[in-house]
Amino acid sequence: MTIGAAQPNDNVPIVLVIDDCVDVHRLLAARLRNEALELVCETSGEAGIERVHQIEPSLVLLDLDMPGMDGFEVLRRLKDETSTSDVPVIVLSGMQSPSDKVTAFDLGAVDYITKPFDLMELRVRIRSALKMRHLIQMLAQRAQIDGLTGLWNRAHFDERWADETKRAERSGSPLSLAVFDLDHFKQVNDTYGHPAGDTVLQGVARLIQNIARQADIACRYGGEEFAIIMPDTTPEHAINLCERIRVAIIEADWHGKPGQRITISAGVAGSTGQTSIGRAEWIEVADRNLYRSKSEGRNRASMTDVGSKGPRLADAG
Numbered sequence: 471m472t473i474g475a476a477q478p479n480d481n482v483p484i485v486l487v488i489d490d491c492v493d494v495h496r497l498l499a500a501r502l503r504n505e506a507l508e509l510v511c512e513t514s515g516e517a518g519i520e521r522v523h524q525i526e527p528s529l530v531l532l533d534l535d536m537p538g539m540d541g542f543e544v545l546r547r548l549k550d551e552t553s554t555s556d557v558p559v560i561v562l563s564g565m566q567s568p569s570d571k572v573t574a575f576d577l578g579a580v581d582y583i584t585k586p587f588d589l590m591e592l593r594v595r596i597r598s599a600l601k602m603r604h605l606i607q608m609l610a611q612r613a614q615i616d617g618l619t620g621l622w623n624r625a626h627f628d629e630r631w632a633d634e635t636k637r638a639e640r641s642g643s644p645l646s647l648a649v650f651d652l653d654h655f656k657q658v659n660d661t662y663g664h665p666a667g668d669t670v671l672q673g674v675a676r677l678i679q680n681i682a683r684q685a686d687i688a689c690r691y692g693g694e695e696f697a698i699i700m701p702d703t704t705p706e707h708a709i710n711l712c713e714r715i716r717v718a719i720i721e722a723d724w725h726g727k728p729g730q731r732i733t734i735s736a737g738v739a740g741s742t743g744q745t746s747i748g749r750a751e752w753i754e755v756a757d758r759n760l761y762r763s764k765s766e767g768r769n770r771a772s773m774t775d776v777g778s779k780g781p782r783l784a785d786a787g
C-alpha cells in the first residue's frame with residue numbers, strides 16, 4: 471500500500487533554532503540531546519527563513535530580539551508564504567511584556583516561552599507542539615482517504631490529477647487514466663443487501679490496490695466507480711493493467727456466495743508523450759470509453775490514445 475507514505479522527517483523531527491545567541495544553541499543542544507529530534511541552528515532571521523525552505527523543519531524555536539530581521543518579521547514572513555505557513559513556531563524570548571506575547575500569537579506562533587526558560591517545561595512544550603503537528607498532518611491525510619475502501623478519495627484524485635497532467639505536460643512523459651465501474655452493482659445491493667455491497671466494494675478496492683503498481687494512484691471516484699492515475703504509463707500498458715484487474719475481479723470468490731460473479735467495465739485515456747488535450751477533456755474521454763465498454767456488453771475495457779497523433783480507439787476484453 472502506498473497510502474500513508476511517511477514524510478521524510480516524520481521519524482526524527484527536525485527542530486530549527488533561530489537565535490542570534492550561540493550560547494542558546496549550545497544550551498539547547500546539550501539539554502535536548504536525549505530527545506528524539508534533530509536540532510539545526512541559525513543565528514539570523516534571514517538565514518533562518520532560508521533554512522526553513524531547505525529542510526522543512528517540524529518545528530521552529532524562534533528568538534524575537536535579533537539584530538537585522540527580528541523574530542516578529544521572521545514569523546510574519548513564514549506565515550505569509552503558503553509553503554512555510556504550516557510550520558509550527560514556538561517563540562523563545564527574553565521579552566516578557568503581554569503585548570509582545572499577544573503580537574506573537576496574533577502572527578501565528580503556537581507557543582511562547584520566556585527566557586531564562588525552564589528546561590523541563592521547554593521539553594514538554596516542544597513535545598506537545600510536535601505531537602500537535604503530527605496529528606494535524608494525519609488528519610489532513612485522512613481527509614483524503616475513502617473511509618470504506620481505504621483508497622484515495624475524490625478530493626485526492628482531483629489534486630493529483632492536476633499535478634500529474636501538469637508534470638506530464640512539462641516533461642512530455644506518458645500518462646494514463648483508467649476509470650472503472652462495477653457492472654450491475656445495484657443488483658448486488660438489491661439481492662444481498664448494502665452490507666454485502668460494501669464488502670464487494672472493499673474487495674474490489676483491495677484487488678485494484680494489489681495489482682496497481684507503487685507509483686499508480688488508485689482512488690474511489692464515487693459510489694461504485696474507481697479511477698487509477700498511472701504516471702509514466704502508455705495507454706497500451708494501462709489497458710494491460712486494466713485487463714489484469716478485470717480478470718482478477720471476475721475470478722474472485724465473494725465470501726459465502728460462490729455463484730456470484732462481479733464484473734467491471736473500464737475506460738482508459740492515455741498519452742505516450744505530448745498531447746494537446748486538457749485535463750478535464752482527458753477525463754471525459756476515459757468516461758466515454760467506460761460507457762462504450764458498457765454499451766458493448768460490459769465486462770471489458772476500451773481505450774483511446776490521446777497523444778499527438780490524434781485520438782485512436784482500441785479495446786480489449
Ligand SMILES: [Mg+2]
Pocket residue numbers: 489490491533534535536
Ligand atoms: Mg536574541
